[in-house]
Each structure stands twice: as structure tokens, then as C-alpha cells.
Amino acid sequence: MASAAAVVLAGLAGAAPAQAQTTLLNVSYDPTRELYRQINEVFQAKWKKDTGEDVVVRTSHGGSGGQANKVIEGLEADVVTLGIASDIDLIARETGLIPKDWREKLPNHGLPYTSTVVFVVRKGNPKNIRNWDDLVRDDVKIITPNPKTSAGGRWNFLSAWGFVLDHGGDDAKAREFVTKFYKNVPVLDPGARGSTISFAQRDLGDVLPAWENEAHLILSEFGAEKFDIVVPPFSISAEPPVALVVGNVDKKGTRKAAEAYLDFLYSPEAQTIIAKNWYRPSRPETVAAGGVPEFQKLKLFRAEDKFGDWATIQKRFFGESSVFDEISKAIAQK
Structure with a gap:
């Protein structure tokens, strides 16, 4: 008769391995707190539906220049969504974690909204x-x-x-x-x-x-x-741009999810959230009708x-x- 311990071990051996949860860090600037709270929730649900995997997106906020300095000092951001291009240029120049041509890696020169x-x-x-x-x-x-x-x-x-x-x-x-x-x-x-x-x-x-x-x-x-x-x-x-922190995502093994997160910002779902939060979407033609503000010219x-x-x-x-x-x-x- 097998011991209780042996039965437990046999059961564990035949079980499917648990999937590790992916955690992304979005280092952003001050006024995006409400925007990314909504975007993160929708992206997490979409990622789970599309891949069967869990992802959690955490966001850090502060003055854009201070946030850039935190990444330079070692804060392991997967993506940066900062308030001005010069702050991302600074990270690229000081650390090499972001390629110098980062603006060419995403649509509209890395601007999902203005x-x-x-x-x-x-x-x-x-x-x-x-x-x-x-x-x-x-x-x-x-x-x-x-x-x-x-x-x-x-x-x-x-x-x-x-x-x-x-x-x-x-x-x-x-x-x-x-x-x-x-x-x-x-x-x-x-x-x-x-x-x-x-x-x-x-x-x-x-x-x-x-x-x-x-x-x-x-x-x-x-x-x-x-x-x-x-x-x-x-x-x-x-023009507040976004970029992949390549050096960090490759070290952490989070590139796939981080790239999908930035791509998601250009999707109709995210563009609609962006517009509802009074950011000017880069793809206004994709924004869902109804409940979206009319921006003054x-x-x-x-x-x-x-x-x-x-x-x-x-x-x-x-x-x-x-x-x-x-x-x-x-x-x-x-």
C-alpha cells in the first residue's frame, strides 16, 4: 500500500506546472494616474483572454523628469510613458536601456495620444x-x-x-x-x-x-x-511619448507582454479610453462613438x-x- 506521501508526490508529478504571473512596470508621469488605471485593467483582461496567461501592470507616477532619473538610477521599468521626449532621450543616452531611435519603433513616433x-x-x-x-x-x-x-x-x-x-x-x-x-x-x-x-x-x-x-x-x-x-x-x-525599455525587458523576460502593452495603446479599445480621459487620440477614427468628448479646436x-x-x-x-x-x-x- 502506497504511503500518503507517495500518493501526494505522484499527484504532483502528474499535475500541470503552475504558470508564473508576468508583472510589468509602467513608469509614467503625474497626470496619467486615472488613464492607466483604466487601460491596465482592460489590457490585463484582454491578455488573459488571448493567451490564458496572467499579467499584472503596475504603474509609477511622478514628475516626468524625476521619473526618468529613477529609471536611470535603476528602477526596472518595462515601459516608460513620460511627459516629454527629452526625458526618454535622457534615459537612452545615460543608460543604453532604450535605443536612440526609440521613436521609430512605434506608430506615430511613439505617440498614442497628444x-x-x-x-x-x-x-x-x-x-x-x-x-x-x-x-x-x-x-x-x-x-x-x-x-x-x-x-x-x-x-x-x-x-x-x-x-x-x-x-x-x-x-x-x-x-x-x-x-x-x-x-x-x-x-x-x-x-x-x-x-x-x-x-x-x-x-x-x-x-x-x-x-x-x-x-x-x-x-x-x-x-x-x-x-x-x-x-x-x-x-x-x-506630445507625451511611450517607449519600450529594451534592456530591462530582455533581462526580465517580459518583452512579449511589454510590446503587446504598448501596441494595445493604439487599439480601438485603448484609443476610446484615451479620448474619454481627455487625451487627444492619435487614431481618432478608431474611437468608439458615444460618450467621447468633442475637443475644442x-x-x-x-x-x-x-x-x-x-x-x-x-x-x-x-x-x-x-x-x-x-x-x-x-x-x-x-
């Missing part, structure tokens, strides 16, 4: 803020994140500079304008979500230049009776068309001894 900068103001718009030149008036206080650490902060900076160039000014006029802009900023939070909290919860400032999706989130989360959104007639095409410019490639933009405006550093020093000395 956004723009709009203004959130107090209900009724008491300061009558309509366009970028209203933000540099002496009676207006601006809440914006630090462009050294936040992609949203960099888009706001570039929007203000581009506004002056679009309206006939030169770089000297743009510098003067942006200096006035930052003189009106009482606090520079490290990330866009921190600026949202300063404006919406701490009641600081008169206007919050914000990602379009973040602006609508403020109305839904903090009350449409408290805030209004002003869409300026001119703004920037904010405005004149948009691309940073690279006006300022050069991202290496040039980053070094000139936001690197060490950059224009922003010079502006900050000049303001501090007065």
Missing part, C-alpha cells in the same frame, strides 16, 4: 483670463510646476515662449515675457499633480495652466461649481518646429545654466 495646455480658473473667471498675455498682468498669480522636474512645467514654459514668437516678438521679447510669467508664480511644485493640489485644494493662485486632461479632471474631482476651463486661442501640441504649434530638436530644446531652456536657470536667478536677485 494633449495641449489650457487654463483652469476660479469659477466665473474673475480675473478675465483669456490668453497667454493675461497671465503676465501684475494682478494675476500663476500655479505651474517646475520645468526642471515636470514635463507639464516645460510645456507651459514653451507655450509662453512660443506665444510671443507667434505674435511677432523675438527671443529677447520672449525672455522678457517668460520672466514676467515666473515672477507671478508663488510656488513651483515638482510635478503637475502637485500644482493641481496647490491650486484646487490649497486655493493658491488665479490660474493653473494645465494639461487638457488634468483640467477636466479638476472639474470632475473638485467640482465644476468651483472652476472653469479657458481654452486659449493659441497653445502647444503637448485651437491653433497649435509643435515645439520641435519652433525651437529645434529635443536635445537643443532641453539644453537651451532647461539644462544646466539654461535660460530657465538664468530667469530664476534674475527673479531671485530682485
